[in-house]
Amino acid sequence: MSAERNLLFDLVSIASASYKEAEACDYLNARLPSLGWDKSYIDYVGNVVATKGEGDNEIILLGHIDTVEGGPKPKVEDDTLWGRGAVDAKGPLCAMAIAGGKVKLARNCKLTLIAAIGEESDSRGILYRLPLHKPKACIVGEPSNTRGITIGYRGCIRAILKAKDGGGHRSADAGPLTSVTLAASEILNRLRSNDQSGKSIAYSPSGAIVSMRGQERGRRTAKMELDIRVPIGGTLEEYRLLVEKICKKYKKYKVEYDIALAIPPHVTDKNNIVAKAFRTALRRQKLEPRVVVKSGTADFNHAAAWDCPMVAYGPGDSTLDHTMTEHIVLSEYLKSIDVLETAIVLISSYVSSGVGFL
Template identity: 35%
Template sequence: MSQTLLGLVSHYSPSRQERAACLWLTEHMRSLGYDRAFIDAAGNAVGVLGNGPRQVVLLGHIDTVPGELPVRVEDGVLYGRGAVDAKGPLACFTDAVARVGAVEGWQWVVIGAVDEERDSLGARFAAGQYHPDYAVIGEPNRWERVALGYKGSAGAHLTVRRRQVHSASGEQTACEAAVAAWLAVQAWVETFNIGKTRAFDKIMLSLQGMESGGDGLEQWARLKLGARLPPDLAPQEWYRRLVEIAAGAEIQEAGYAVPAWACEKNSALVRAFLSAIRAQGGAPSFVYKTGTADLNVVAPAWGCPALVYGPGDSALDHTPDECVSLAEFEKAVAVLAAAFQGIAEKG
């Protein structure tokens, strides 16, 4: 069994508590023969192998959602927080690069990014530090699949204010106005989605929180909205639409918004992965995800061929049942190693 996978999953590292896991990973990378391994200014664990002018960056994330789970191996399956999302893919990257080793003319950079489950601070830092020829992002999508797209994300606080009135006045309350604004936004989204068959092309709207209050002179109601955005709707356009739809409400951006991103399908990187999957006896396929990943952060900045790859069933993300098949993990390591060798050989 991979000591990288077991070691990473055994180091509980929810967002903002990743340092112990990063220290372990960098030390382990050195033991695997990496030329350099260090923790960067953002707290990311970074391993570098090779010193050629051409560079491949493999960006996984080392943080997890909260909720520590017992780590155990049972019937060829590793259970534990992060086994799927996304220490499995990160461990694959680490082991595959060690297996390939130094290749003349190339440099492999493996990054265990911090804070992906919150604000992607690690990926935002890395985006300005590297200029790779190819990029692979680590997320679970099964070993036979390559993910080529992730939806954008934009959070917002919608606040309505009304003057304080007697409950018998018949005037609209702030809470009633907030509900009306929510229904208007919901109706607009439903109209936008008409005729779109793929979930990747639709807006996915969610109401994530609500609160209200007052000071005796003014009453207010606030809704926390989340939206997963398709490629043809940028976050700033979404915010502009919210202002129009919820006329009179205050719209405040919440968190870091990122646009959707779809990778080039016919690239040397994609072809190398398809060939490597077939060589392992798999039938490769593509997937476009309804979630958001660090791909959305780094791909626009790096502007190079990219894709998302990693073992594991993403349906287990963030659940108490996180686990990954050790056989699938080994298949994924073999695919990654063969893909990197293929890229290096073809230049």
């Protein structure tokens, strides 16, 4: 098995669910210097950070090393690697690690690889790194089927609906469990009614129940967490007000809400220099570029704070994210390394000299 395949198989074989990333981080940190990176270390919160080159023009390769729980047992069958994280997002992370280690940077350029922790939970890894960098360009490692150039993601609101009382008879007062369920149902139905039929799901809102809990033992309590996806073009305030308005309808039933998480949607210019570099790199590999926007939310949204040209790119089929059939085609993974290497060289040349490549 080649070094490229070994790196990915080994990393996928190390379980690294959010808050349990330490072993995988130690492994990657130890491997990066042998891949061509000048320096590698684990930062204060647990991210793996590697650098190459020196200069004022920083290019960031931002991936994440954490995964959700579960997944298929890691194994290789012919040209396919199975395992949690193969697609989301150790495949893209390893592709960036290999490609970044190979490239020859232009003068006055610095390349930084960040294997962030916590992307699947609270994004604590990228939030810690944000004030430490002022990059001229950023590539976010997320699956895009090798040919895709992702320029946007929906936002996310986590709303917690809750209610409680001192007790009552259900025949006269349905109680907190019922009132919270009705309020949540109305929110979800309203989101569905706003569906922009015929357009990409990224431009429509959606909602799902993350968890629900309640009991009736004298005192009655209910709590439900909703995952509301904010479409590209929408605002966090618009959807917070939707939750507030519906909860107010159930005020007499003591329904309240908290916002546990709020991440705005973000879309970049499809003609920014990073996107152009990937179009050129893909065509050099005889692949037809495809610009996409995604229905999920990622560290891409947080990286918008850097206000630099950016896209997300990587091998893997994102419809397999978080599933029990998660797998990646190894030949596509290897091809993405070639695409990334070319794109990084083009971006490096541009940020160093300001000379375009198209």
